[in-house]
Amino acid sequence: MMILKQIQMKTQIQFLIPAILLTSCTTLPIAEPPQRNETYQELYQENPRTILILPPNNYTSEKKATRHFYPALFAPLADAGYYVIPPLATLWILEQENLNDTILNNQSLKLGELFGVDMILHTNILQWEKSYGLDAGEIIVEAEFLITSAKTGKDLFYRRTYGSCHISAEVEGSKFLTFIASAARTASLTVDDIAMRCSRSSFFDLPRGPYSSGYQQDGDYKCGPPSIRLQWGNNNPSD
Amino acid sequence: MLRYLIFPGLLCLYACMPMQHSVSYTNDYPPLYLWNKYEKNCRSYLLKSDEKNADDLIDVYQSLQTHQSPAPGIHADHGILMLKKNNPAAAMTFFEKEMNLYPESQIYVKRIMAKMDDMNRADAQNE
Numbered sequence: 001m002m003i004l005k006q007i008q009m010k011t012q013i014q015f016l017i018p019a020i021l022l023t024s025c026t027t028l029p030i031a032e033p034p035q036r037n038e039t040y041q042e043l044y045q046e047n048p049r050t051i052l053i054l055p056p057n058n059y060t061s062e063k064k065a066t067r068h069f070y071p072a073l074f075a076p077l078a079d080a081g082y083y084v085i086p087p088l089a090t091l092w093i094l095e096q097e098n099l100n101d102t103i104l105n106n107q108s109l110k111l112g113e114l115f116g117v118d119m120i121l122h123t124n125i126l127q128w129e130k131s132y133g134l135d136a137g138e139i140i141v142e143a144e145f146l147i148t149s150a151k152t153g154k155d156l157f158y159r160r161t162y163g164s165c166h167i168s169a170e171v172e173g174s175k176f177l178t179f180i181a182s183a184a185r186t187a188s189l190t191v192d193d194i195a196m197r198c199s200r201s202s203f204f205d206l207p208r209g210p211y212s213s214g215y216q217q218d219g220d221y222k223c224g225p226p227s228i229r230l231q232w233g234n235n236n237p238s239d
Numbered sequence: 240m241l242r243y244l245i246f247p248g249l250l251c252l253y254a255c256m257p258m259q260h261s262v263s264y265t266n267d268y269p270p271l272y273l274w275n276k277y278e279k280n281c282r283s284y285l286l287k288s289d290e291k292n293a294d295d296l297i298d299v300y301q302s303l304q305t306h307q308s309p310a311p312g313i314h315a316d317h318g319i320l321m322l323k324k325n326n327p328a329a330a331m332t333f334f335e336k337e338m339n340l341y342p343e344s345q346i347y348v349k350r351i352m353a354k355m356d357d358m359n360r361a362d363a364q365n366e
Binding site for chain 1 (some may be wrong): 266270271277278282288310312313340344347350354
């Protein structure tokens, strides 16, 4: 009798499973990514025209990462339609004014006044690596980007980007040749290349500035999450 | 009995999780400016500010300045390089061009010009 009841229960559950699944599938809520005018509401309200890009803070063991990454930040923001204070002029003024890191990272309003800008980009370099393995190489760049208002000090835009490129060139039957080929391919691609791609992609949803045809037209466009991961190809890293 | 409910329960929970539409991380608008080897040469100069790298960067600036709408800051940075090459007259010309092309640059460019005046006065006093 007990066995019969158990079999009946099993059968009921077996029918129940597809029924529950079907129900849950029909009511599947699909969350739309937020619109830019929701996520970057304050940026749209402030209507900024100009941006100062500070030299990145380097949290990696690569001592020259700041100087490597700094030039990669200008084109993406200028192409987004903003007037960007160029790197040599920025460094020259910072040197002349003798401003230290504490002021650079905490005094948005003072910097805004000094350079006559509406926004300031602060960048933290978190990873800057190029490794050669026996059969593959890998390049990793990770950085945080924070744009603050030079008028109110508020955060206007944030993104953390992890970009990696895995490179391998397997040569059949020879581990040595595979190593040589992978090393050669990895050597041909620099961390700077990956850094530039990370920089370009990081600001893909930054509301367009006054020099862009998309100025004040992109409020209802979708925006990405605060953290993004980018991966590039194996055999053709230029993709 | 419970073990029969674990699997469908987990499946239902997974199915009920809000799914995100995928967003492509590419720009919706094409680049506004021509850059040539700007990034590469600028990096070389920042890593090693010698005469050769300065001249290579100036070559890039010159090629970009012939374009109909040069990117913001190209003339201003060209001016800074001229300043470093001890050619303040040429530097002033580039600073003026930057301000004419992009009026937003006036505050920081005028600050540079004021600093240049201070430096000139200090040099004159030392002589």
